[in-house]
Amino acid sequence: MKPVFKHALPVQGGQRLSGKVAMVTGIGSGIGRACALLFSAQGARVIGCDIDADAAAQTVEDARTRGTEVDSLHPCDLTAPADVARLVDLAVARHGGLDVLVNAAAFGAFAWLQEMDYETQWRRTLTGELDIVFLVCKAAWPVLIARGGGSVINFASANAAVALEGSPALAHCAGKGGVLAMTRQLAMEGGPHGIRVNSISPALVETSATRAHMQVDPGFLETALRKLMIRRVGQPEDIAWCALFLASDEAAWITAADFPVDGGATAW
Template sequence: MAGRLEGKVAVITGIGSGMGRAAAILFAAEGAKVVGCDIDEESGSATIDSIREAGGIAVALAPCDPSEADQAQALIDSAVASYGAIDIVYNNAAKVHFAPIEEMTIEMWRGTMKGELDIVFNVCKAAWGHLKERGGSIINCGSVSGKMAYEVLPALAHSAGKGGVIAMTRHLAMEGGKHGIRVNSISPGLVRTAATAALMENPAWFEPMKRKLMLNGRVGTPEDVAYCALYLASDEAGWVTGADFAIDGGTTAW
């Protein structure tokens, strides 16, 4: 079924690579007008070019760092100026530091909170008034690390940040329900991206991670996550809010 997002305006953060890029391309293919942003101007522009070459409609604000409140506001203002409204917000982008507590500095901790919590709050805050006008869907990117710990992943700050995103999602769903705003989160497991590909070359790291994957150790793809986001963005998910979707190959089920 094509055209699942026909006529909708979708704001997506972090479109330059990985899951954000996959979602931007998929949403546009399903009829959405995409407003993307990325901290890297070149990669963000490359995603927009790919969408337009395929006949889609998209613009980007790049470089843009939504962990800064004024830049998040500029992103939302750009979407409204370009297309007159907002229907979908996909908070995909994040910035994170990995280290065990003995090596985690205050700067690393605060940087992760800014790059995983502030970045979601800022965009939601800027978009909220526009979404109240006609309802819509907010999709926040959580993580399995918000619900469990990996022995080989020093994700103290990341776990706290993503756990906060999942909790924030539930509360926003409660506040937004009376306005027709649905808010859900997606918690990916191990997904092959530019950031994780090098780590997977290390058996000491990859094998314990792989053992948590039920489907014969299959690692996720950005498209696996994007299809869940597409569902949550569409009217098919009209009675779905306050939920967290584990797109993790069964990782959190055992």
Template structure:
């Protein structure tokens, strides 16, 4: 416990899934956390859950991370509520899952790239000068197993492109941040059971079996699996870790 004691963190996408898992874990490890989500009701539910565990989870909701004005408001809220920014966890994302022949350019392709790439760029750009002023910080971004390989039968063209871009972009951020003490790393999960993935698991015949067939550890991921790794990357334990990618995938990409 207290691995993040005294740290000041922004965590996006706290309404569910990985973002929620990271926010709650960070609080348990002693960080002060400001979260956000586009879904105001889900974000408020996470705030209440944190309160029931004896923690204060600050939140700005609704917050559209594709809107620069909303991102600026998020950073301003962090400075106001927390007093600074040591950690940024870019967990929020949105993507359309479709094959190329069915994919609509504006509504699915461009929206996915905005929901997976722009949200990372805008948040990193907004926190950057504040991390520099504090003498450093830790950025945790999320790529994906899909940045490395395609999953047979899964229409994920835009998602593969978006997460591959996050992987490459984070290496560049690490290079630019090095002189300022800013570390940037990625986590690349395979399928994690969240509110976004559960419908596919429940209703798409054979999908769960196809995903599990790639894994050496025969279970799907959980938000807590990811939150433990994010805790390490955000902590001083990872002080010499930057431009790294952590594959949390049950061994799926090692075949």
């Protein structure tokens, strides 16, 4: 069956996040970009960041073209505590606080065990998938508490639950499995403060990074599609709509949960 790539509900305007301040990391591309644009279209005041300054600036411009606004700190290295502090300070200075945190930024290196380098692939992946979540949550936590609570949305992966044949994702699996465990713990710690913490676990989503891999290795795409009940590759907007729900007051009694937005990949 020929894969369909473009079949996600597009960004639409509304007021589901009216009055909320949302910080979204990794707005330059993929899921982070989709969340920033959708949240701003749904009434949120969005503070974003990306290590890629040009990509972040393009998202800011795209929001402006659509009649909304996204503020951004770029370049911003989320592995550097000082940069993370600047990001949170920007949200406080511009909007007086923070209601929603979307930890969309991540980095992952993919290699088979025997070919994986410890420093530049294994450790860098764990830094890019675990440390970033820790550092941003730690910096944003007192601001969320002062606000009376809020919503934190982390991103795990279908790879935290199942192994995909042909995918050299060892470090990525470890990192995203850690995100699941961190989310449960953070939800417990945040509960008394009114902070809800949930995660979303996507399967294969078309981004600039995955698109390049699918072009190089068509066999990988075929294997991934066989795992999907809905036989198309996910789009960033598919994930952003779930994040919108978790950020909104509609999800007021949901915490410590993981949402597998994966076309059915982990159900069989």
